[in-house]
Amino acid sequence: MGRRVVVTGMGIWSCIGTDIGEVKESLYSGRSGIGLEPERLEYGFRSTLTGIVPKPELKGLIDRHLRRGLSEEAEYAYMAGRQAFEQAGISNEYLLANEVGCIFGNDSSAKPVIEAHRIMLEKHDTELLGQSFIFQAMNSTVNMNLSTIFHLKGINFSISAACASGGHSIGLAYMFIKNGLQDVVLCGGAQETNLYGMASFDALRAFSKRMDEPAKASRPFDKDRDGLVPSGGAAALVLEDYDHAVARGADIIAEITGYGFSSNGTVAISQPSDEGCVRAMMRAMEDAGITAADIDYINAHATGTPLGDRFEAMALDRLFRGQHALISSTKGHTGHECWMAGASELIYCIIMMQNGFIAPNLNLLNRDECAENINLVTETVETQIDTALSNSFGFGGTNSAIIVKKFKQV
Amino acid sequence: MTKEEIEERVRNFLIEELEIEPQKIFPDARLKDDMGIDSLDFVDIVVIVEKVFGFKITPEEMEGVDTYDKFCAYISTKVNNS
Secondary structure, three states: OOOOEEEEEEEEEEOOEOOHHHHHHHHHHOOOOEEEOOHHHHHOOOOOEEEOOOOOOOEOOEOHHHHOOOOHHHHHHHHHHHHHHHHHOOOHHHHHHOOOEEEEEOOOOHHHHHHHHHHHHHHOOHHHOOOHHHHHHOOOHHHHHHHHHOOOOOOEEEEOEOEOHHHHHHHHHHHHHHOOOOOEEEEEEEEOOOHHHHHHHHOOOOEOOOOOOHHHHOOOOEOOOOOEOEOOEEEEEEEEEHHHHHHHOOOOOEEEEEEEEEEOOOOOOOOOOHHHHHHHHHHHHHHHOOOHHHOOEEEOOOOOOHHHHHHHHHHHHHHHOOOOOEEEOOHHHHOEOHHHHHHHHHHHHHHHHHHOEEOOOOOOOOEOHHHOOOOEOOOOEEOOOOEEEEEEEEHHHEEEEEEEEOOOOO | OOHHHHHHHHHHHHHHOOOOOHHHOOOOOEOOOOOOOOHHHHHHHHHHHHHHHOOOOOOOOOOOOOEHHHHHHHHHHHHHHO
8 A cells, every 4th residue: 555646737739629628518518629731631641630739929928948858759748748737736937936847748859850851961960959859759748747847856757658647657656655655746748740640640540531421430349440540648637645745835736546557468559458458457446456347437438440349348347347338439520639539538537536527438429339238438427437547558568557546535 | 222222121110020119229228138038039130131131140140130220230340342
């Protein structure tokens, strides 16, 4: 038994909203954040579908010296982090006087790499690159920028674990606090949405081509799904030791009670595995001291690819057939938020928990036979959620599962 | 290019690209202490000057250039001698 880990702040910048309230409305009403970016076709993509994420206006919010190293995804993460600290009641003065950590999930920063390369091809002189690219191009761009802007003094590194990056960042932050190594950690996930970051993913023929109906393109578990829709943004949570939060007088939003991880151990790098998913979920439930019967809602990883959804459905069927847990993938609303997804989807779970509803699995018109025996929700359901499980799985067989519980004083 | 034209271009990029407040730009303003230009800004200034004036600043030539008017004079010499 370690220390209790609670959520005291949340923030988000996404294609379905740029604050928690707006995201709640989108989840409840089934509003999709998917649109088209026509220049993708000219660039050579198979599909123009993408989550449409607004660019934050940072001029006036932070000084240029702090702004210049921000990559696209770090800008999103700054906006999300700012909201999370604000909700947690953590001010600049607090951050200057106390130790707060930062663990973020991010697994690419393609745009600055490509832009710098273009300049090099023209100028053949590194001195004409300027100083920003290095701080934008590294995978740790989010951590290095946020830790500088917010003056953070605790743990400071990034997690790169493909589409499970955001989930693992929360898992690690939870472990650092649970084991007494940190009292407060800002954690989350960030994902660039520019076309450079996603071209090589499109190369795998993994993206939906349903360009005539953008809002209907992302259809997890549906028989007619034809691939995922790339998306992004950033999601941030303030995790905190329970006693520390109480002593600070913070409002407690929810409690993280379990973290599970696993690696598939399969031969092919993009091969999903029901066995790997099961082991991650089992480990999370064991960590939380609960069984499948205790879970009320599962936010599935399901991205809308034919193979990935099938293997997750097999895993959910094995663990939850006959149980009451309701299941949806919110990627019908958001598309696949990739490196950010594990963090944003945990926030979606908490929003549903706080507001007593379950967001539907959008565009599930003809259920695939692989999903016949799992309790998928196709319409918004008003219900109380006490315990939720959020899954994230990534290339290379990396899996994360997080369990979040409605906060109760014990 | 006249001295005034050069000064206007320098002033513009300091305001537009480096976001230096106009009131901080005056003849004997110190680049570091008064205008807040740090060592990383100088890395960007090399790029901007190359774009705006077509030549590359070298650190050796910049030695002793520590105020706004010295900087404009340096640019002016380089532009008019090329």
